[in-house]
Amino acid sequence: xxxxxxxxxxxxxxxxxxxxxxxxxxxxxxxxxxxxxxxxxxxxxxxxxxxxxxxxxxxxxxxxxxxxxxxxxxxxxxxxxxxxxxxxxxxxxxxxxxxxxxxxxxxxxxxxxxxxxxxxxxxxxxxxxxxxxxxxxxxxxxxxxxxxxxxxxxxxxxxxxxxxxxxxxxxxxxxxxxxxxxxxxxxxxxxxxxxxxxxxxxxxxxxxxxxxxxxxxxxxxxxxxxxxxxxxxxxxxxxxxxxxxxxxxxxxxxxxxxxxxxxxxxxxxxxxxxx
Ligand SMILES: Nc1ncnc2c1ncn2[C@@H]1O[C@H](COP(=O)(O)OP(=O)(O)O)[C@@H](O)[C@H]1O
Ligand SMILES: [Mg+2]
Numbered sequence: 001x002x003x004x005x006x007x008x009x010x011x012x013x014x015x016x017x018x019x020x021x022x023x024x025x026x027x028x029x030x031x032x033x034x035x036x037x038x039x040x041x042x043x044x045x046x047x048x049x050x051x052x053x054x055x056x057x058x059x060x061x062x063x064x065x066x067x068x069x070x071x072x073x074x075x076x077x078x079x080x081x082x083x084x085x086x087x088x089x090x091x092x093x094x095x096x097x098x099x100x101x102x103x104x105x106x107x108x109x110x111x112x113x114x115x116x117x118x119x120x121x122x123x124x125x126x127x128x129x130x131x132x133x134x135x136x137x138x139x140x141x142x143x144x145x146x147x148x149x150x151x152x153x154x155x156x157x158x159x160x161x162x163x164x165x166x167x168x169x170x171x172x173x174x175x176x177x178x179x180x181x182x183x184x185x186x187x188x189x190x191x192x193x194x195x196x197x198x199x200x201x202x203x204x205x206x207x208x209x210x211x212x213x214x215x216x217x218x219x220x221x222x223x224x225x226x227x228x229x230x231x232x233x234x235x236x237x238x239x240x241x242x243x244x245x246x247x248x249x250x251x252x253x254x255x256x257x258x259x260x261x262x263x264x265x266x267x268x269x270x271x272x273x274x275x
Contacts, residue, residue: 078253123203148180149185231258
């Protein structure tokens with residue numbers, strides 16, 4: 001773990017330095033919290049996540065309580081760090097597929113949305129293997145990649161959970177994900193969606209770092225990123241390589257060690273809480 005500690009220390013230092021030069025476009029969360037566009041939110045079809053679905057798909061943060069605690073702790077740290085820095089856009093990525101990015105992004109969004117004064121936008125940008133729609137068992141008329149290509153409006157590819165969480169979904173993979181994500185048009189469309197919904201925080205569920213270059217040309221559009229690693233399957237070397245690459249592309253908010261079966265019971269909740 002020494003290598004991981006050293007990598008984290010480096011990322012923290014880089015983050016500390018970068019906080020002095022924030023991009024001018026990044027509004028502090030408090031600035032957008034005062035007004036929001038009720039009509040744009042009302043146009044999104046509402047989705048209710050049932051208790052059965054939550055149990056099946058490890059959706060732990062719909063309501064609070066013991067199983068939501070790890071996500072609530074992550075929520076508090078995320079808000080504090082991002083608010084202090086005036087950051088708004090967070091990417092969730094991992095070295096390889098299957099580390100738990102989508103599970104974490106959804107639970108973090110749900111946990112944040114339990115703070116009713118916050119407006120949260122979660123967007124599936126894993127355009128090769130999108131699975132947020134399957135996780136919440138909902139198919140939209142269209143996909144986010146079509147929205148980014150200006151083929152359909154956002155409300156055809158999105159749902160609303162409660163009054164303050166909007167989720168953009170894909171029903172199918174995109175044909176040219178890297179080119180689309182690297183395009184100026186994709187950023188413009190995402191910025192337009194933000195203008196409409198005025199979210200306090202935007203979470204992008206991204207593709208894995210080692211699988212393609214999809215993220216490389218997009219991560220300068222976000223303010224920070226979380227790297228999700230799966231204990232027992234992600235190697236330390238892969239965490240190290242990805243954390244370094246991520247730190248060159250954006251601010252690394254942290255590395256989340258997921259799927260820990262043998263967590264220290266004195267320091268939190270263990271694996272069995274997710275069964
Ligand atoms: N904390 C966890 N403990 C055990 N299994 C998990 C955990 N988080 C996610 N999973 C499972 O791992 C699999 C991959 O998760 P997913 O979120 O789809 O990963 P990714 O988006 O990184 O590909 C799913 O079956 C999911 O239920
Ligand atoms: Mg995923």
